[in-house]
Amino acid sequence: MEHIIDKTYEFAKNFHAHDHSGHDFDHIKRVYFNAQKILETEPEADSFIVLMSALLHDIDDHKMGTDGNETQRFLSALDLDKQTIHKILSTVCAIGFSKSGAAPEFETLEQKIVSDADKLDAMGTMGILRTIQFSITINRPLFNRNIFPEENLTPAVYNDMNRATNTAINHFFDKLLKLKNALQTESGKVLGQQRHAFMVDFLRHFFTENNCPDWQDYLTAYLQKNTFE
Ligand code: ADP
């Protein structure tokens, strides 16, 4: 199975080589690394399914502009049985914040591990950097002190990149601060706790430096309401 993982690694590397939407190959490598870390404390999991899914999880993401069947085509060309292909595809399909939301329900341990591995890379220092990179790529402002996050964030609203409320700082409230509670595995939760606390700290400093007491209050109320701290 080792050579199949190597082949998949090279495929993902070529596929993600020119991405600037937060899905470059460095993201894939970090998710792969996070998945390996979580696997250390999840001996029951099928590590081949987890590692293959980590490498392939963003190939057919809606932001990547494929016809949605790129992963399946790649897997079909490998020497794998139907059941294994199905397990990998169902893992890749199940994850992603825009699909499974802030309270995901997964069917398998492998889905939980890959979801945690991916979510961890949207939190902490990497979460902050990727959000800034993404906002610049889609030409959205970093912050507008007069525009607070959307109160009623339906999936349709969340996915509307041009809405006025879509700023980098608001993305923390729209998504990043919710990720801690969406983590599924024990080691994912431990890592996520630290990354969450760092993002809260970052926002506290940001609002202090920019003299935004109303945003400090907003953050406090948000964290209380969601019992996140
Ligand atoms: P993932 O790979 O975690 O499923 P996405 O495809 O949703 O992530 O987005 C890629 C990166 O860009 C993530 O770090 C995410 O938090 C960030 N991002 C997504 N939407 C926005 C947005 N509207 N503004 C700023 N950053 C965003």
Ligand code: NI
């Ligand atoms: Ni991802």
